[in-house]
Every structure is written in C-alpha cells, then in structure tokens.
Amino acid sequence: MAEKELANIRRKFVDKVSKEVISQLLDDLLDDGILNDGEKDSIHEETNSRADRARCLVDCVKRKGGEASRKMIAHLQERDASLFSELGLSCAQPSALEQDPPTWSTQLISSKEAFWSEKQKDKSTYTVTKANIKSRVALLITNIEFANVRLNRNGAEKDEENMEKLLNALGYEVVKHTNLTAQEMSKALSAFSKHPKLKETDNVVVVIMSHGKLGAVLGVNWKDDDENADKFPIDNIYKYLGSEKCPALLNKPKIIIVQACRGEEQGSVLVSDCAKAAVECDEALHPGPSAEENIEDDTVRCVHKEKDFISLLSCTPDTVSYRQRGTGSFLIQYIVEVFNTFAHKDDIEELFRKVMQRFEDFSVQNKRQMPTKDRCTLTKRFYLFPGL
Secondary structure, three states, rough: OOHHHHHHHHHHHHHHHHHHHHHHHHHHHOOOOOOOOHHHHHHHHOOOOOHHHHHHHHHHOOOOOOOHHHHHHHHHHHHOHHHHHHHHOOOOOOOOOOOOOOOOOOOHHHHHHHHHHHHHOOOOOOOOHHHHHHHHHHEEEEEEHHHHHHHHHHHHHHHHHHHHHHHHHOOOOOEEOOOOHHHHHHHHHHHHHHOOHHOOOOEEEEEOOOOOEEOOEEOOOOOOOOOOOOOEHHHHHHHHHHHOHHHOOOOOOOEEEOOOOOOOEEOOOOOOOOOOOOEEEOOOOOOOOOOOOOOOOOOOOOOOOOOEEEEOOOOHHHHOEEOOOEEEHHHHHHHHHHHHHHHHOOOHHHHHHHHHHHHOOEEEEEEOOOEEEEOOOOOOEOOOOOOO
C-alpha cells in the first residue's frame, strides 16, 4: 500500500529532498485538498530546518491514508524524477480494492489562487482571467411539460434547478428557457449567439434537456404520429456557436450538455417506459434521422468552422437515458456531484470522464446508461477555476 511505501522511504526522503521540492509538494497537496491551509502553514513555518519540514510532511500525509500517500508519490515523480527513481518508488496504479470511493461534496469547492496562477503560465491551457470569469454566460433550456401530457418529464424541474444552481456557483449568468418548441429553441440559440457578454467571456455552456431522438431533441409540441414534427437537430447547436455565425467565440471553449435519449434501446436489453415507473427515460417511441452534414468553404478568411467544442450526451446512440421523478436525471445528478467535488482542480475533459465513470456500475434493475463525449475539438485544457 502507498502509505507503507512512503513509510519505507521516509529516512532517505528526509535526507535528500530539497526545500524547493518540499514547497512544491505542499502547494500540490493543498490544491488536491489533502492538506488544508493550517496544515501547510504549520509544516512550512513552524519547522526550522529542511529535514524537519520533510519529516513533518511525510508523517502528515502518511496518516491520511493510501490515496493521500499515492498522490504525494505521484507529485514527487513530477517534481523530482531523479529523487523519485533514487528512492525506488513505484508509480503503479492502485488496485480496485485499495481505492476509496470519493466523498461527494454538496457545495462547489473553490480553486486556489496558486493553482490558477500556475495554469496561466501553461501554454497547453486555455487562458482564463478574472475579468473573463465575470463575463461568463450560459444557456439553459429545459422541456418539462408537453402538449401530449403523456410525455411530461416528471422530475425534470429538479434538473433545471440543480443545473441553474451549479452554473451560478461557477460564475455564469444563466439565460433560462422552459418548455420550448423546436422553432423556439432555434430562436433561443440564435439570440444567445449574439449575447453581448460573449466578446469578453472565456467560454460558454449550453445545456438542453428534453425528450430526444437520434440526432435531435424534441420540442414540446412533438407528436408521435408525425415523425417530422417539432424536432431540433443537435447539429444546429454547433452551427449557431461555430466560427461562421458566432465569431465572438472563436478560440473559446464551448461546452454542450444534452440530457435526452438518442433512441429506444437500453445498453443491454430493450426497455419499455412505464408511466408509473420509479425511473423514467427520455425517449419518444421512434428513432429519428441523424443530422445531415453541412460542409462549407470560406475563401475570404480561413478559420476552423468547428473548433473548441466539447459535448456530453446523456447516452450512447440508439439508447435511452433515465431520470427519477423525485431527484431528476442521473446525468445531471452526477454532473453536479463531480463538478462540486473536482472542478477546482480538474479540466473539463477530466470532469466529463469522471461523470462517465459514475455510470460504470450504474444499474437499476436491468437498465444501463453510458454518457458519451462527442465532437470534442478542444485543443487545450480548460479549467473552470470556481471561486476566483
């Protein structure tokens, strides 16, 4: 176990680690939430010698268990590979039995100033200034009540509430719409693409929650006997926010979240949607056509038509996604938990991966669901830096 490995190299670590590396490790472990400000200050200020600081650091982290010890070892490898090798440490991943499940935070954890400053020097990271954060804006569309009341999405009001709360906590002004037709969704996207804050923001978030078909989300007037009625193609999101129609977002991350089914089937078996079921799905009876390709050339100014997007769709193609009447969809519940707990230190792709990981063991009776990252064209890492 990692704490035993740390104990075994304690003496050599104390003898050989430099003051600079100790300071770097303290910052790393503070950003990870393994040490708090008081513990860091105590190690850094209340010990007189380099050896005392090193000894204090090892003992403090070792007492916190395997996960904390593993992270310190990993940071040591990054900060001083030569010492890492000399100590004979292992970078092996923990076994499933060693891994402790995370404790999910109910409130958004804030990023540290030092973490933000460090990332701004990293050329592989999108630039985020404090002025950018103050200009953030998000679009939230939630369809709950349909013309056909049989299609009403019970529990979706909780999704709307949870997403609005999360986006506000992350610093976004939320442009919110409820119960829209496909045409109204188009108008909402078009208006959003002209929002005055887009010139100064560092990114945008678009969240759409409704019933769905493959390649489309459904408006509130959709009818199951009219396959062409009231459908909004997901592809249109990229057109409205792409380089041609929205130059204000050129080279800025565009984060898309779609909570809607993409067909009728479940991950392992066919599924029926019972009106009295505790868990419901957001499909609407028949699969729809995929969005058509639309490729154009720009001979005046050559820029990427679609770049800096990342999307998280609630399920794989042709399958359904689920929600609970009392607490909302599983996707939104997991997004809130993951972002609250890890957004202070993880980039958006890693956050989405952690959301997907939550579904690995997802099982309600015979039901399965697996979200998918889609059309990811991010060229750098994007961090949300909550709390700055």
